[in-house]
Amino acid sequence: MQLTELVPELANQLPSVFRWAGAVARRLREFNISLGGKSSGSSNTDALTLADLSLQELIVAALRDTSPLFRKCRIEAEESTGDLERFSKDGEYTIAIDPIDGTKQYRDRTANGYAVMLNLRSRETVHYSLVYIPEQGEHGSWVQAMGNQILCGPDDPTRPAKEVLNSIPAVDLNRRNQSKKIYLIGFQDQDPVKAQAVTDAGLEGVPPDVMTGCIYDLMGRGEFAGSLIHSPNIYDFPASLQIARILGGDAVWVHNGVSVNFDRLWMDERADMLRLPGIVACSPDRQVLEILVKLARDWNPERYAK
Numbered sequence: 001m002q003l004t005e006l007v008p009e010l011a012n013q014l015p016s017v018f019r020w021a022g023a024v025a026r027r028l029r030e031f032n033i034s035l036g037g038k039s040s041g042s043s044n045t046d047a048l049t050l051a052d053l054s055l056q057e058l059i060v061a062a063l064r065d066t067s068p069l070f071r072k073c074r075i076e077a078e079e080s081t082g083d084l085e086r087f088s089k090d091g092e093y094t095i096a097i098d099p100i101d102g103t104k105q106y107r108d109r110t111a112n113g114y115a116v117m118l119n120l121r122s123r124e125t126v127h128y129s130l131v132y133i134p135e136q137g138e139h140g141s142w143v144q145a146m147g148n149q150i151l152c153g154p155d156d157p158t159r160p161a162k163e164v165l166n167s168i169p170a171v172d173l174n175r176r177n178q179s180k181k182i183y184l185i186g187f188q189d190q191d192p193v194k195a196q197a198v199t200d201a202g203l204e205g206v207p208p209d210v211m212t213g214c215i216y217d218l219m220g221r222g223e224f225a226g227s228l229i230h231s232p233n234i235y236d237f238p239a240s241l242q243i244a245r246i247l248g249g250d251a252v253w254v255h256n257g258v259s260v261n262f263d264r265l266w267m268d269e270r271a272d273m274l275r276l277p278g279i280v281a282c283s284p285d286r287q288v289l290e291i292l293v294k295l296a297r298d299w300n301p302e303r304y305a306k
Contacts (some may be wrong), residue, residue, distance in 0.1 A: 001073050004276050006093060006148055007128045009067050011118060015142075015161035017062040021055045021116045025100060028054065034107050050179050053081045055116060056098035060084060063095065070095065070196075078273055080234040094121050094262075095216050098235035102214070111212040112136060113144075119238040129239035142168065143216045145242045152220040166182045171220055173247060177285040180204045181226040183215050184290070186230030186279075186303065194299075198228060201295045203288065219243050219284070222296065225281025228254075228292050231275040231303045235266060240282045247284030250266070253281030254279045254296040257289075277301070 009228040033050035060082025075087040102114035112135035131143035153168035195205030281292035
């Protein structure tokens, strides 16, 4: 199977599915749909709703039914719902799904930056990312990364979703970075302290409790300079990695400055999700990466206290 077949097929089939999923998320958010079941100790990680399960069921079914190419991929999903057994166990490429990124703010109705997400990756890097932000703007917003192109723009439900995406102007890859904002997450109860350390280093640390927007849109537009994440999960973070690399930056492990790949994943049993090990800095700006690596290289690489 070739990427030249797989990526265009994802870009053709998924926008409509994500628009449908976003409509379901908006409707379900009107009700009390909170669920238990996760106990990692992090309120951001442990938030779970009926919408997470319902949207994943919809997306997995669409991947199963819309193209035989998709079933040749491995599939990794943040939740356990859906016909996951229909997909390859040893495919060269992996489709990862986060049905609702930002579940805590979605559930608590504290902000509207939650998103429906999917990415396609190989061992080395990410090849396609699609993000739909159902309640950003009047009708929702899109972020798509593929090849050397990033699209960020509003949805228009009077036109087919794929047509809308095709009409969004591509992000200028030669723009100069003006932002100093860095999104911090994954440091458990130390998120605010670590964010302040980033600010003290000359950037502007933003912890999750004050993050109201969608980081993928904000990075794509240049309103954020990147992120610093402890053991990022593989369902949402790869979109940031792809955006950073398209814009000339990277995602690196802070302990050695080496570019992230997907060889060394670990299963976080507390949160029931796959993660990259250690602390990862991600930015389109190489100078920002240098600051973050220097700052965090000696921070504890273990996510949970022993």
